[in-house]
Amino acid sequence: MTGAVSLAEVLVSALIVLGGAFALIGSWGLVRLPSLMERLHGPTKATTLGLGAMLVGSVAYFQLVEGKWTTHEMLISVFLFVTAPISANLIAKVHLHRLKQGQASEAVGPAGTPAPPAPGVDWATHEAPHEGTPGDLAED
Amino acid sequence: MIGYALGFGFAALGLALVLNLWRLFKGPGIADRILALDTMVINVIGIIVLAGIAGGEGTSFEAALLLAMVGFVGTVAYAKFLLRGDIIE
Numbered sequence: 001m002t003g004a005v006s007l008a009e010v011l012v013s014a015l016i017v018l019g020g021a022f023a024l025i026g027s028w029g030l031v032r033l034p035s036l037m038e039r040l041h042g043p044t045k046a047t048t049l050g051l052g053a054m055l056v057g058s059v060a061y062f063q064l065v066e067g068k069w070t071t072h073e074m075l076i077s078v079f080l081f082v083t084a085p086i087s088a089n090l091i092a093k094v095h096l097h098r099l100k101q102g103q104a105s106e107a108v109g110p111a112g113t114p115a116p117p118a119p120g121v122d123w124a125t126h127e128a129p130h131e132g133t134p135g136d137l138a139e140d
Numbered sequence: 141m142i143g144y145a146l147g148f149g150f151a152a153l154g155l156a157l158v159l160n161l162w163r164l165f166k167g168p169g170i171a172d173r174i175l176a177l178d179t180m181v182i183n184v185i186g187i188i189v190l191a192g193i194a195g196g197e198g199t200s201f202e203a204a205l206l207l208a209m210v211g212f213v214g215t216v217a218y219a220k221f222l223l224r225g226d227i228i229e
Contacts, residue, residue, distance in 0.1 A: 013145035016190065020152035023186050027156035030163050030179055036171050043179040046156070051182060054149070054189050061142070061193050072201035076185070076208055083212040087178055090219035095171040097223055
């Protein structure tokens with residue numbers, strides 16, 4: 001009995017330490033990386049692996065140590081996994097839009113500056129909705 | 141043992157919040173500041189989850205879920221306003 005409890009404690013502790021370490025690494029990357037496109041990379045790891053490990057650790061704690069069955073944490077995890085790429089995409093779009101307008105500067109990092117869009121094609125940042133698409137409200 | 145792990149987790153998340161604050165004040169562009177705020181919301185959700193484990197009761201997870209939703213909507217509203225000049229067109 002005590003062996004099973006201590007094994008559960010080891011599992012929960014390892015998950016909590018993993019989650020905290022990855023959250024710290026993600027924020028450290030947010031400070032250290034040179035340009036925004038590379039900085040977007042760090043907090044993504046903190047969201048998926050860091051918070052994911054902490055939430056799984058919470059489920060394991062309440063299941064194995066307290067003996068209560070909870071699934072709220074998985075709800076948070078699923079919600080974050082769905083929304084994190086969307087917000088990262090929107091932040092990248094803001095950066096590209098302001099770069100195009102000359103209101104932001106791009107530090108030269110290992111990845112270099114982003115390539116300009118091909119002639120005749122625009123980055124989909126500040127474009128009006130195309131005709132015939134559902135976003136085109138000014139059709140009349 | 142879980143107590144030590146929780147202490148490490150709280151310390152790591154607090155340090156992560158300080159690093160995010162540095163990026164929020166320093167950040168050269170406005171996109172950096174939005175990203176820093178988004179990461180701060182993520183770290184605060186982590187702190188709430190750890191506090192739920194430390195308290196031993198599952199009542200704080202509604203707060204974490206609400207913060208996840210509000211943080212996402214806030215980030216999208218910020219980005220949408222900067223991109224289109226309006227939030228809901």
